[in-house]
Amino acid sequence: MSSTSGSATADKPKSEDSSVPQRPSEALSKDECLELFRLLYLARYFDVRLIKEKKRGRLRGTLYSSHNQEAVLVGSLFGLQANDWISPIHRDMPAFFLKDIRAGWRNPERKGMSIEEVCCQVWGKVGSPGRARDNWSHIGKRDAKIIHSTSMLAGTIPVAAGVVLADKLNGGNSVVLTFNGEGSTAQGIFHEAINFAAVHKLPVITIVENNQWAYGTPTELEYSLPDFARRADGYGIPGLIADGQDVFDVYDKVMQAVEYARAGNGPSIVECKTFRAYGHGDHDDDRAVRYREPDQVEKGRERDPIAVCRKKLIEKGYLKGEAAKKFFAEGKNAAEVTDEDFPPEVVEYLKEGIEFALKSPVPDEAEGAMWVFKENA
Numbered sequence: 001m002s003s004t005s006g007s008a009t010a011d012k013p014k015s016e017d018s019s020v021p022q023r024p025s026e027a028l029s030k031d032e033c034l035e036l037f038r039l040l041y042l043a044r045y046f047d048v049r050l051i052k053e054k055k056r057g058r059l060r061g062t063l064y065s066s067h068n069q070e071a072v073l074v075g076s077l078f079g080l081q082a083n084d085w086i087s088p089i090h091r092d093m094p095a096f097f098l099k100d101i102r103a104g105w106r107n108p109e110r111k112g113m114s115i116e117e118v119c120c121q122v123w124g125k126v127g128s129p130g131r132a133r134d135n136w137s138h139i140g141k142r143d144a145k146i147i148h149s150t151s152m153l154a155g156t157i158p159v160a161a162g163v164v165l166a167d168k169l170n171g172g173n174s175v176v177l178t179f180n181g182e183g184s185t186a187q188g189i190f191h192e193a194i195n196f197a198a199v200h201k202l203p204v205i206t207i208v209e210n211n212q213w214a215y216g217t218p219t220e221l222e223y224s225l226p227d228f229a230r231r232a233d234g235y236g237i238p239g240l241i242a243d244g245q246d247v248f249d250v251y252d253k254v255m256q257a258v259e260y261a262r263a264g265n266g267p268s269i270v271e272c273k274t275f276r277a278y279g280h281g282d283h284d285d286d287r288a289v290r291y292r293e294p295d296q297v298e299k300g301r302e303r304d305p306i307a308v309c310r311k312k313l314i315e316k317g318y319l320k321g322e323a324a325k326k327f328f329a330e331g332k333n334a335a336e337v338t339d340e341d342f343p344p345e346v347v348e349y350l351k352e353g354i355e356f357a358l359k360s361p362v363p364d365e366a367e368g369a370m371w372v373f374k375e376n377a
């Protein structure tokens with residue numbers, strides 16, 4: 001298990017625990033590697049498609065784009081077991097349908113949300129697990145082991161710690177991945193929760209999506225050190241750094257943390273270095289072009305996770321000839337990209353989800369007070 005103590009490098013993990021494999025991605029089959037690639041497209045298409053829907057006036061609410069950050073979500077979720085928990089936040093919308101997706105994209109038994117459920121949430125329809133009682137990412141699904149998301153930055157970490165403590169007391173061995181922006185690491189509750197998890201050796205893996213911005217605040221005004229993984233030093237736990245543009249590196253670092261936690265060693269922080277492609281939300285796009293220099297944005301987006309994955313698959317010999325030249329979604333904004341830039345099954349999957357949501361009813365007004373007070377009290 002590598003830690004930030006000493007040198008905080010992503011590419012030279014020092015093994016303190018030889019039972020934890022350092023490069024679990026090397027054991028992935030060709031089909032699994034190609035599936036990772038497809039899932040990057042799926043997460044990207046979800047994002048660009050919703051941006052297009054919003055521009056067409058078919059969607060309300062604020063979009064918190066995960067464009068350019070897909071490898072963080074895909075790579076961290078790919079190795080989880082069905083009974084593990086996740087706790088996403090505002091920028092992690094694809095996480096809801098990516099959880100346990102290896103069990104089959106359309107498998108009704110899988111421990112994740114279907115694309116129909118996620119689209120119903122986005123469109124405020126009755127088929128959402130939360131019956132559209134709140135907007136956008138504010139959903140959860142207990143039987144799928146998805147902790148309800150809230151807007152309170154880092155506020156889900158203590159909840160996640162409690163969830164896996166309960167599992168542990170009940171004899172389970174689930175882990176939980178909590179997703180957080182780097183800005184949220186300055187919250188008091190971030191420290192309280194991770195300190196608690198460290199003291200009690202709870203299997204809480206804190207993913208820090210370091211996209212270089214917290215709303216309009218750049219990282220140098222958020223933290224005095226360059227690596228947010230160093231926060232781990234204060235709790236005496238491992239702090240790993242992943243190249244957030246490389247789905248294989250994210251998978252490797254998160255799986256190290258997962259195996260370490262599952263073996264009873266306790267929590268870790270995994271910082272994934274990435275870059276926020278657009279404004280904080282679509283309401284901020286116009287302002288973001290003023291508070292961020294164009295060349296900084298260009299540099300931040302030059303390593304598109306789809307392109308990085310494509311290159312690796314070509315090097316591995318898994319993508320060859322015409323197949324390697326198909327579907328160039330990388331580097332394109334929502335306005336530039338077309339359906340032809342994506343595998344047809346990805347386009348079809350989203351189409352089904354959106355059409356289902358558009359046809360679904362809004363909740364009945366009689367549901368208004370439901371779940372506000374204890375039912376049948």
Ligand SMILES: Cc1ncc(C[n+]2csc(CCOP(=O)(O)OP(=O)(O)O)c2C)c(N)n1
Pocket residue numbers: 091151152153180181182183184185187209211213214215276280
């Ligand atoms: C406790 C708390 N304080 C402030 C906010 C308002 N807020 C919402 S998102 C955000 C920025 C978050 O930045 P970061 O954690 O880096 O996540 P990112 O949006 O970059 O993914 C802020 C300040 C909030 N939701 N919760």
Ligand SMILES: [Mg+2]
Pocket residue numbers: 181182183209210211212213214215
């Ligand atoms: Mg951020």
